[in-house]
Amino acid sequence: MFDIADKPWLHGDTCLLGPDPAPPGLAARVHGAWVAFADTGNPGWDPYAPQRPAVEILGA
DSSP: OOSOTTOGGGOSTTSTTOSSOOOTTHHHHHHHHHHHHHHHSOOSSOOOBTTBOOOOOTTO
């Protein structure tokens, strides 16, 4: 959301994003989803539902 996935303090064995660098374009995809959600209420994927408990994986 804030395009800071490259910051060293977010990486490492015990850090939020793990030891590997963020996938290319991840920050842009997350930012785009937040902007779409703020603008339309839809981040670009189906909403969570108990009968269909799927999630969107943005880093893949």
